[in-house]
Amino acid sequence: MFNAITHSQIYVLDQDQALDFYVGKLGLEVAADIDLGPMRWLAVCVPGHPERQILLEKPGPPATSEETAQQVRDLVTKGAMGGWLILTTDDCRGTYEKLLAQGVEFTEEPTERPYGTDCGLRDPFGNRIRFTQPKF
Amino acid sequence: MNRATEESNRRMLRARDAMDRGYAEPLDVPALARIAHVSPAHFARTFRATFGETPHRYLQRRRVERAMALLRETDRSVTEISFAVGFGSPGTFSRTFRDIVGRSPRAYRKETASLTVPTCFAMAWTRPADAPAAGD
Numbered sequence: 001m002f003n004a005i006t007h008s009q010i011y012v013l014d015q016d017q018a019l020d021f022y023v024g025k026l027g028l029e030v031a032a033d034i035d036l037g038p039m040r041w042l043a044v045c046v047p048g049h050p051e052r053q054i055l056l057e058k059p060g061p062p063a064t065s066e067e068t069a070q071q072v073r074d075l076v077t078k079g080a081m082g083g084w085l086i087l088t089t090d091d092c093r094g095t096y097e098k099l100l101a102q103g104v105e106f107t108e109e110p111t112e113r114p115y116g117t118d119c120g121l122r123d124p125f126g127n128r129i130r131f132t133q134p135k136f
Numbered sequence: 137m138n139r140a141t142e143e144s145n146r147r148m149l150r151a152r153d154a155m156d157r158g159y160a161e162p163l164d165v166p167a168l169a170r171i172a173h174v175s176p177a178h179f180a181r182t183f184r185a186t187f188g189e190t191p192h193r194y195l196q197r198r199r200v201e202r203a204m205a206l207l208r209e210t211d212r213s214v215t216e217i218s219f220a221v222g223f224g225s226p227g228t229f230s231r232t233f234r235d236i237v238g239r240s241p242r243a244y245r246k247e248t249a250s251l252t253v254p255t256c257f258a259m260a261w262t263r264p265a266d267a268p269a270a271g272d
Contacts, residue, residue: 013142070138073138073142074141074142074145077141077142077143077145077146077149078145078148078149078186078187079149079152079153105150105153106157107153107156107157108156108157108256109157118256120256122149122153125146126145126146126149130256
């Protein structure tokens with residue numbers, strides 16, 4: 001039936017601030033940044049892997065009403081929005097130290113798990129992100 | 137007005153994240169209020185309005201959730217576990233555990249098998265609900 005997952009979506013509250021964070025701090029790459037008029041199609045990917053993109057979508061009209069957008073914003077900032085990301089890395093602790101020095105807010109420091117070394121952080125809006133150094 | 141709520145949500149989330157990270161440490165409302173940059177009285181009130189429970193209750197559930205994991209996954213004694221997750225005395229731990237989970241730490245250990253899902257999910261989804269249903 002299906003071949004691949006190519007695009008996923010996460011809500012952000014400000015796309016410029018999202019770019020600073022996802023590209024400037026996390027080191028992801030801009031996969032697409034297109035002004036579609038009523039919306040800005042902004043997607044990022046792991047460098048060199050455009051086959052899997054994350055759309056950084058800002059809630060609001062015309063896709064949703066102002067009132068619904070406000071509900072989404074409320075959930076995102078409470079850390080209760082559903083969409084979130086897990087990335088992999090070759091060096092969990094090194095990446096953690098580097099991001100910590102840049103002021104990234106961590107929810108969990110690197111911790112040994114049965115499946116690898118794993119830690120958790122938040123984006124500037126409240127979304128959950130994790131990265132894992134898998135154990136092979 | 138709305139932006140003020142979002143800013144407040146993020147501050148409360150930042151303090152809640154501090155509880156998630158530092159649950160084993162002695163944490164008090166003044167320290168958490170400093171993380172959120174608000175007064176202690178404002179913090180307790182706003183946290184409850186934002187997440188539907190008091191900071192104290194959230195921290196208790198967080199500690200009990202970790203205790204449940206240690207009971208499931210290790211052979212450490214109940215006394216050891218009570219200190220490891222941040223309770224000042226085993227008596228307070230057992231009372232709080234029973235109040236939240238509905239049975240004693242020893243009974244829980246006897247009746248529960250270990251989980252095989254990623255730890256971050258296990259932590260979020262095995263956290264006991266605020267008020268167990270009557271008869272549970």
